[in-house]
Amino acid sequence: MAIETAALNPIEAFAIVGIAGVGAQWLAWRFRMPAIVLMLAVGLILGPVTGIFLPERDIGALVQPMISLAVAVILFEGGLTLNLRQLADARLAVRRLVYVGAPVGWLLSALVLNLVAGLGWQASIVFGGIMIVTGPTVIAPLLRQARLRARPAQALQWEAIVNDAIGALAAVFALLVVLTRQQELGEAQALWQLLRGIGFAMLLGVGMGFGVVRAFRRNLVPEYMKVPVLFVTVIVVFAGADLVLHESGLLAVTVMGLVIANADLPSYAEIYRFKESATILLVSGVFILLAAGIKFQALAMLDWRAAVFVLAVILVVRPLTVMISLIGTDLPWREKLLIALTGPRGVVLVAVSGIFGERLVAEGIPDGAMLTPLAFVLVVATVVLHGFTLAPLARALGLTSGDKPGLIIVGGSVFTTELAQALEKADVNVLITDPNRGHLLSARRAGLPYFYGDILSEAAENSVEFIAYNAILVASDNDAYNTLVATDLAPELGRDSIWQLARHKEDLPRHALPSQLGGRTVNGNRTLDQYLDLMERGWVFRTTRLTEEYTLEKWRAARPEVIPMATIDRGRLQFVGDPARIEGRPDTRIISLIPPETLEKIRLENEAAHLARAEARATRRGEGAGIGDPPAPAGAAG
Structure with a gap:
């Protein structure tokens, strides 16, 4: 139970969120620790443990819109990382992990959520889609620390980057299906509403993406205004799509990011770097808000099923997904095994599950309340486990580049x-x-x-x-x-x-x-x-x-x-x-x-030093022979 403290005003609350999020990221960099674990610990201490910062109390109605907009920018960032030409040139193993691994992982994750964690099918298919992601912001530091060889490292990193966007898209599609069915419409009406919302979101994302590309190429926007214009466009697209079908804005901004990523914009490097900075800030803020907003009652909902669920994901779902995906590739069994046993989840899983869980609860699906606690448990377990085991496992399998600088x-x-x-x-x-x-x-x-x-x-x-x-x-x-x-x-x-x-x-x-x-x-x-x-x-x-x-x-x-x-x-x-x-x-x-x-x-x-050592050895031999002893035979000193 949280200690009762005085409520903060919104300015103080925002300051605490910023200090806690960015401070946790800096400490993680300074001490080479997983940032996500530190952010979780800081958020729990500020929220349910001490009651210093409680989002619902200190920010109130702004919490949900802030998280929604932050998740929209995070998913837009996911779309910006998805360069289809690079994926086409990627090795067969990477393409298999995307084209085969994503749907297989979605299916197996949903089955484990339903059969092991005890969630209903609605929450299972939504959360199963999000579980496809393996966290590019988490996997990159682990790979650098473990110093893996190029092929398994590239496979893991590419899978994380690409499936980050695909997992979010899968979860959005699943959520839209569930929300449409929950409205108890007729089959034809429900299908029409779903197709209309998805179609409008994709058209809006594609249209605005091409509009941004055209404006930037024709120099209709000055260089110093490109990033602000892009940022505002993301918010407009998100809000516009949501007017037709709730939560379809997440699909629209992801598609818009994908269009811009594949347009070869000359300003893309600057856009991408600003996007990385904005994403770090937003991810930090979302994670602190979600962790501080967790209630002990929600954590108390986790029982032995949660532990079995985590073990099933790590020991069954992930290995089975990878092994099925890599059938027929030329990867040696050691590399397949390493990839199969490496699947840390990241901030996207927690951020998206937090907002989707709230939405499911609002629509009368109580299992939605389990998404955030399960996401936290899965993220912490996988990050800590792989953080400690990836390097020893890679060394045991002979897949490291060594410990040399x-x-x-x-x-x-x-x-x-x-x-x-x-x-x-x-x-x-x-x-x-x-x-x-x-x-x-x-x-x-x-x-x-x-x-x-x-x-x-x-x-x-x-x-x-x-x-x-x-x-x-x-x-x-x-x-x-x-x-x-x-x-x-x-x-x-x-x-x-x-x-x-x-x-x-x-x-x-x-x-x-x-x-x-x-x-x-x-x-x-x-x-x-x-x-x-x-x-x-x-x-x-x-x-x-x-x-x-x-x-x-x-x-x-x-x-x-x-x-x-x-x-x-x-x-x-x-x-x-x-x-x-x-x-x-x-x-x-x-x-x-x-x-x-x-x-x-x-x-x-x-x-001179060599001569001095030689003379010293000769002197010691002479003293050892003693007065009157016969001289040592030639070569005995060697």
Whole structure:
């Protein structure tokens, strides 16, 4: 039972929702935890546990419209991710998981909900449709943490992205069927109302989608207004479709997103990034609202059936769905097993089930009240389970890329080749890419992994195991291309993982770029040409391992003239931005550029140390033989 506290005014309530949602997302990123579990915990603490924030009390009638609009934007985002050309080019396994896996998963989920969880058929077919989704925002961090090989990782990620939209569409269709039948109309009238509502929603979504595309292509909307216009259009489409058939607005906005995603808009990247930011905010808010609004009475409705239901979904529905879908594909059994045992659910499941459950209850279907508690239980169970078991399972099946740090170097040259060789010796997975085959000649001669092509191309998406690399260094001879690559990949990998060599004339005001463009600069303001000049003068890469005795301070004192480039500490590769701020502890490895005179000095020091050790061994042998003893036979010291 919640503790009684004073009611909040709407402004205070909105502030708490924002702080709680975004704060939980940040904590999840900071401590590498599933954000959805933290948001659930925070929402439960604020709501039913402490009573600090109760949506019905503090926001009242605005709760349901806010959740509905947020879910509409979330589903529009799902449509924006569904590029049909990419799906057509996807491997057979991915297409099977979509075309076969979605309907099979829907059917099996509905059966388990009805036979195991005890829900009626109306609630079962609606919730079964939502259960198709596997949560792209959840699966991506898990895959990166587990460092899976490319093929199973791409299959899981593509399935999550595509089925996110398909599951929502399936649930919307099912809900519309149930709501139409609940109105106790004649068969013909019910069918007409359903077809009319679905047809109008799809026509509205397609029409407005093409309208947006046409307006954007003809420059009828200025660049700075494209995102606001798109946002308002989503709300208008959602509201307009709902006027004809309630909840059909969700279908309309999903279809509109699909149309825009497949139109090759030049502004699509900016739209997509804004959409990602808006979705994070909305998902956070919806999750806090739903979790804080849960009542202990609803949680008390969960009994042993809920536990059996979760086990059935994880151990029966998911494996059976995947195995049926992948019959006849060329995937090895290990990869099929890994995919079959990996199916974390995400925020879309909870958000959509929350609003659909309320709608079913309002229409006189009491089982709708079970959708939100069951969704929470399933999400938490799958996220926690797969969060702890995916990496060990992948290692046991031999499907990981290893625990080594990984680096993609964009730009082939003598400098990047020798840097890659030094990093490989320090146990780093390195890949050199360049759209110019001639620039890759030195990398090919050195036997280094390389990709010939543009790192931003679709071919790279299909050929490069991005998930095996956690950092990128852009170091081509084209400053504009370097900035483009760093800027484009920063939102996906994080700007702290994107490094770039200094640009020519970067220190001049007329050539300076805004801080949000490009990556982090490596060690001062040296350009590629300056590094190549050093290489021509005999500078070489060397790796130094710090110890308890040979500390960072001693290394700095002994090698003041070297250029530190990167450090490897506890399996994490980090390039040096400011040499004065290097952190070194025992076992930290420092990759640095060393001038030829220092290299000669190191060689002489090593020779002197070798001679000193040899003399010390000879002295110990002489003392061990004793005075008057015969000399040791030749070669005995070895």
